[in-house]
Structures are given as C-alpha cells and as structure tokens.
Amino acid sequence: MRRREFLKLSAAGGAALVVGFRIDAEPSSFQPNGWVRIEPGGKIVLTVGKQEMGQGVRTSLPMILADELDADWQSIELLQAEPSPQFQRLGTGGSGSVYGSWKPLRTAGAAARTMLIGAAAAKWNVDAASLRTEKGFVINTKTNERLSYGALASDAAKQPVPAEPKLKAMSELRIVGQRVKKVDAPDVVSGKAIYGIDARMPGMLYASIERPPTVGGTLVKFDATKAMKVRGVRSVVAIKAGVAVVAENSWAAMKGREALAITWEPGPNRAFNSDAHIKALEAAASEPGVTIRKEGEGAAALARAAKTIEARYHYPFYAHAPVEPMNCVASFRDGTCELRVPTQAPNRAQQLVAEFLGIKPENVIVHPTLIGGGFGRRLWIDYAIEAAELSRAIANPVQVLWTRQDDMRHGHFQAASVHQLRAAFDENNAPLFWGHKKVSSYHNLRGAPTAQERADVEYNQDSAWGVYDVPYAFPSIEATYLSIDVPVPIGPWRAVFSPSSTFARECFVDEVAQHLGKDPLQSRLDMLGEPYDITAGSLKIDRTRLRRVLEVVREKSKWGSPLAQGRGRGVACNVYDGDTHIAYVVEVTAHENSVRVDRVVAAVDCGVVINPTGIEQQIEGGIIWGLSSALKGHITFRDGHAEQSTYRDFEVLRMNETPAIEIHIVPSHGEQPFGMGEPPVPPIVPAVVNAIFAATGKRIRALPIRL
Amino acid sequence: MRYSITINGSAKSVDVAPDMPLLWILRDVLGMTGTKFGCGVGVCGACTVLQNGEAVRSCQIAASDANGKRFTTIEGLSRDASHPCQRAWIAEDVAQCGYCQAGMIMTACALLRDKPNPSDADIDAVMSDLVCRCGTYPRIRKAIHLAAKLGAQK
Helix, strand or coil, X not given: CCCCCCCCCEEECCCCEEEEECCXXXXXXXXXXXXXXXXXXXXXXXXXXXXXXXXXXXXHHHHHHHHHHCCXXXXXXXXXXXXXXXXXXXXXXXXXXXXXXXXXXXXXXXXXXXXXXXXXXXXXXXXXHHEEEECCEEEECCCCCEEEHHHHHHHHCCCXXXXXXXXXXXXXXXXXXXXXXXXXXXXXXXXXXCEHHHCCCCCCEEEEEECCCCCCCEEEEEECHHHHHCCCEEEEEEECCEEEEEECCHHHHHHHHHCCEEEEECCCCCCCCHHHHHHHHHHHCCCCCEEEEEECCHHHHHHHCCEEEEEEEEECEECCCCCCCCEEEEEEECCEEEEEECCCCHHHHHHHHHHHHCCCHHHEEEEECECCCCCCHHHCCHHHHHHHHHHHHHXXXXXXXXXXXXXXXXXXXXCCEEEEEEEEECCCCCEEEEEEEEEECCCCCCCCCCHHHHHCHHHHHHHHCCCCCCCCCCCEEEEEEEECCCCCCECCECCECCHHHHHHHHHHHHHHHHHHCCCHHHHHHHHCCCCCEEEECCEXXXXXXXXXXXXXXHHHCCCCCCCCXXXXXXXXXXXXXXXXXXXXXXXXXXXXXXXXXEEEEEEEECECCCCHHHHHHHXXXXXXXXXXXXXXCCECEECCEECCCCCCCCCCCCHHHCCEEEEEECCCCCCCECCCCCCCCCCHHHHHHHHHHHHHCCCCCECCCCC | CEEEEEECCEEEEEECCCCCEHHHHHHHHCCCCCCCCCCCCCCCCCCEEEEXXXXXXXXXXXXXXXXXXXXXXXXXXXXXXXXXXXXXXXXXXXCCCCCCHHHHHHHHHHHHHHCCCCCHHHHHHHHCCCCXXXXXXXXXXHHHHHHHHHHHHC
16 A cells, blocks of 8 residues: 655746646656645745545645745645646545655655745845745845745846755755645535535536346336436436436436336346345354464464463444445536546546547546545545546536435445454463464455456455554564455445454553553553564564654543443554554443443644644544444345435434543654555554443443444 | 526526436536545545535436425635635645545534534544545545634634
C-alpha cells in the first residue's frame, strides 16, 4: 500500500510564474502532475488531483504550499485537476493525500519563492541573500522596499528552476500547525457548494434505474406502458445495469420506475445468503491459508507452549452509506463523453468509461465534483458507466441518481470475515507465539483473481492488512490469510480492509492479558518491547510512538481509577499503515441489553500536524464511524440481495449516542505528516468491546455488538 | 397541476404532479440545489427546510400539500452567511464533507426558535433525527450553543 513520491520541478513560461511538480510517480518518467501558478494579479492557483470528500484536503494542501511559499494564505485557490495526459494518477484514498503531497508541495513552494526572490534581486540589482519574503511580498531587508509576488511573476518565470530548493526549517513554518477553518465552509452553510448531485448540464434529463433484484441477475423483458404514462417520463431504456427511466425530473423518473413491469432471471446467486457464507468462512478457518508473515519458528513454536490461548472473532458485511447517494451527470455527443461526477478515482472513471463506450480515454472528459462522503465507495466507477451508457442511448445529457435503497442494495461492501487468534506463552508467561488467521473474500478493486494470484503472498497481503502488522513482540509469529469467494461486490471502506483484523487483534490482546492476570493497558506496554522499530510484513512499526500514545491515554483517562457499578474502561491501539499511531481509552455503561459509550479519550501521533482542527475532525468522525459499526447496523444478504434499504434498517450512530470525545495530539518526532482520514477507525471498535468486558465480564466476539 | 409556493419570501408558480415532493420541486424544477436528497423516506433529515419556522422534511411534503404555504431553505437564511447558525457553523468548523449540513442547520434554526437557549438534552432530542456519516455531531452541538449566544446578541 506504500505510496511513493518523486519530485522534480519544471517551469512554464508566460506572464504567470508556473512551477510544476509531481506527486505519486515512478522516478523514470517525470511529468508534472501538480502546478503552482502565480498570476500577475497576485492570485495563486494550486492545481492538484486530490478530491475533497470531507477530509479537508482543499484546506490542508494549500496551507502547506502557502507556508513554504510565504504566500498570503487567503490568496491561494485550489483548482481540481482533471484527467489528462498530465494527470494520469489522480485519486484519493488510503489516507495518502497529505502524506504524499507534503514534500512535493513544499519543494514547489520553495522553488517558486527562490525564483521570485531571484527576479526581485535582478530588478533591484542586489544580492538575493539580502532579500526576504513575507505574505506574498519580496522585501529588501536594507531598504524595506517591497514587491508583490504578482508584480514579480512574469520576471520570475524567466528565472532558472532551482534543482534542489532549500526548504524552510520546521521551526520557520508559520501556517502549518495553525488552526485554519475549512475553505469551503461559507459555501457549505449557504447551500452553494456544488456536489455531484447538484451538477447540471443544459438540456439535462434525470434518470432512475431499476436493477436486478439479485446480484448477477439479468433482464428477461420489461413493459414500460404504465411507466410512460407517468407525468414527466420521457423514455425507458434497457442498459447493462438494468432498466432506466428517463424523465424531466428525478421524481418522475422514480415514479416511472415504480410503474415498470419487469421479468428478471435471478441468475446463479439467487440463493446466496450471508449466514451460509459466514458458515463457509467458519469451516475454512481450520484450513491452511497463505502465510503472509512468519517470524521465528511460526506455529511450530506452539510445541513448547505452557499456555495457549485461542479465540475466534466474527466481522459482518457493512455498507458505506454516504449521505449523498451515487450519482453522475453524463453527456455523450459526437463520440465524446463529458462527466460531472463525485469520484475518488477520476482517471479510473475516464479509463473505464472509455473502455465501456469503446472510445479513446482522451475523449472522456471528467470533471470531479465535491463529494458528499466517499469512504472508499467512490473508488468504484459503476454509476459513471451507467450515466455514460444512458446518455449515449438517449442522445441527451442525463443525470443518473441512485436512491438510498439502490445505494444499500448495490453497494461494494466491506467483507465479512472470521478471525482465528492464538497466543502462546512459556511457563514463565514469557511470549512465545502469536498467530492470526483471517478468512474473508478478497478485498480488492481488480476483479476475479487468477490461480497464481490466489497463491501469491503479495496479492493476499492487501486483504490481510491488520493481520500481519501486529505490533507486539512475540519471538514467533504466523499471519495467514484464506479467501472464500463471494458473489456480492466487495470493496475498500473507511480504513480500507483493516478494521476487521484490528478488531480481532485488539480484542484478543485483551483476552490474553486477562489469562495472564495482567492489566490490559500495562500488558500492551509490556508486549511492545525491543527492538523499538520493526518491520511487520511490508509495514514499519514504531513501538516508541505506540507506547507513548498508550501512556498518554493511560494518564488522561485516569486509567485504573474506580468506576461505578455497570461501567467499564477499555483500551486499544493501532499503527495505521505504518504511519499514524493511535490509542483509545473508552468508558461505557452497560446494563441488561444496552450499552452506552460515555467517553472516548484519544491520543494520536500523526507526525507533523498541518491543521489541528482537521485532525480533531477526522478523529471525531472516525470514532463515530467506528461506533456505528460496533453498535448499529450491518448488512445481511438473503435470496441473493442485501436485506437493508435505508438508515432505518442499516442504522448509523446519531447525536444522542455520541460520547464525549477528548483528543490529545501527541508531539511527534520526525518531519513527515501522516494520514488522518482512516486511522481513527480501526482501534475504536475493540476499545468498546474491551470496555464492555470490563463493565460486565462478557466477551463480545462478533459485530455488531449485541449484549 | 399548477401550485403556488412561497420559497424564501418569493412566490413561485410551478406546474408539477400533485405528488411531487417539495424536495424535487426545489432541486429539479426551481434549480435550488442547497436542499439535499439523502434517503427520500424521511429518516435522514438532509432535505429539511422550514415551514413557518418549523423544521419539515421536504421529501415528505407533496406539491398539493405545499400549495399556498411558505418555506425557507438554506439559500434563504441570509445573503452572506451571516445568520447566527451559519456563523456558528463556520466558527465551530462543523462541516466535513458538508452534504448533510443544510438539513442540520435548518433543523437547528427551528430548535432555536422554540428553545432560544437549549440544553445538550434539548439539542440531542431534536438533532438525533438526522444523519451525518462524517460524524460531525459533537461540533453541531457546540455550534447550536454558539448560535444561541449569537442570536441572543442580535
């Protein structure tokens, strides 16, 4: 999952100073995919390919640039990059935007600043060393003369691009680390922010699609007579996804859809149900899998165990359920297709729509919009393909809008899984062996695997994320993964594929502590022994950082202080993708059949802090997302389809169930910021489960929690 | 059928099916996209607007019922994001993706009309009928308290 970065700068001439840089690329072929453009009028435009879906990139990325450039924060405008030969790797996911953009943005900012200083030095005929920059001006320190960046832009464009511009020392950064408000907030609170669903094109019609009631079902025939009589319905068209009703407005399209008479062939998955699938996962848990990581003797160490502890955990299917349903506006005309689409993957949209339509990618123009919640769902392109196909079929611009029920039933779900955990200790209670086997269907975006891929460690590793990166020190470790195919679409979720494994691991660590008669928090610290920097599979773990966040939550939560009857505290921690280190202490009140999460104390080490407010928002949001999965709805399948259809049967946490959240950002070492969108999710669920044990003595081993 | 509906003080005449919900009249007929579609069945609150100061779900109000009535949408709160709720929402940095926030703000406006100085329990009782998937609830609660103060100063 590791992101690469490569940096080289280039400049483009003209009246504006334009510096190009590259984010996320192979070193072999440099082509800028990010641009800083300083216009003669003083406006600074940053073009990058990161989509805003609530994680705050439209605020945090300009902050990084403004700081290194010494620009006035207010003067920077973020322009959304669109797929083109230049922008071939746009995409937002894996909590990688700030991580991957940090160095390129700073270097580009430093290069532009150096060129602006060079232009001013030439103009004033002075040594560049006698000049400084501040808030969009180059200032002569001797004479106090000032020239604005805008005034210098065209001269600066003629300056050589510095090969390795000098970055500011961390202590010189002025904007990074400040609380900055979201740039889009005024538009959001005024109803002016344009999400995908709000996109319009001249002459656009509105469509709603009736899809097969079973996964993999196919259309036999349909009768549109009644649908065509619904006021506002213009046409009814069969497309690959189902039967589309095209109308003058969304309501007419939905009403027309209800009036359709359709015969479906249910297809091979008509009997699929999740209970049977989970039984299959269960059965496979005792079969051998692909070994992802083996340390020491692996499971052979069990032969010397004085004490072996074992437990099995169950994780269900979940939907993403962003409040903005899937949608896309498409206009196919003269062999060209234009899309306005809320997508996390603009290039995939371009490529897959082009493939589907049988046209060249450059003939698919993708305008990414603001996204009303992504969470991994919008890495998929299904809804864009539908709109493109339909627009071609009706020769008219059209918006395809999914209903909430479509969204729940035709999602790309987080996979169900079964986890078998084993830990062994010698007669002195010293750790011997840690084993974690995960059985699920493959999580990926790539379609059915080949036989070779099924046996390939690297291929299996993605799905086993959270299994192999156990941070605890055991001399022998064996992490294995086994896949059981499932007919429903599976895909990344918030925290990609790791939440299930972190849930199982951190619950099991608690059980181990109990068996050893130890305090669960101290037991974790004890197991985070030397060496302090390890590589777990492909991921690095910094045990010093992990220890520190655990120590902070121990202190701030007053861990160990007495709680009333029926209340309990639980702890969990995690290193996300080798980067962001988080520990939680959760307090719950449990009685009879109900559990209430009262308080969450969080400690996070995410490296350099760009915007503390943004970090706190992501932690609050990640906790609430995780609590929904712990306490509220999940997805079940019966007769080949998801049974849930709205927030009534796939419930999510509401305000009255939201705990008090207390966040401690732990000062970090190093000069690299790490991701924050996903890391808060995985450890919150096990912290709740462990708190319930402390409150009730009851071990929960299946989600969602039902006491 | 032709219906007359007053939106943000301006009388609109629309020719739509009697059962078309106000949500779609606003979005697809009048081009006012600030009011959002989230579930269409009244469980998420994203489409909330005000009717005579009370919070109502525009996906549940048919054109025939909206006829002759007055509604306020997010676009009608102020010209310049100066309404106490809008200012409070910005000050408390509530929004993440922001999609559900129009419904949240409109609901908060109605709450503050009834209870100018609401307690946490008052806020929870009303706002728990709405869904935010980004998890902005703690900030919404703070913003409502702040809006109460800003409103009182007015």
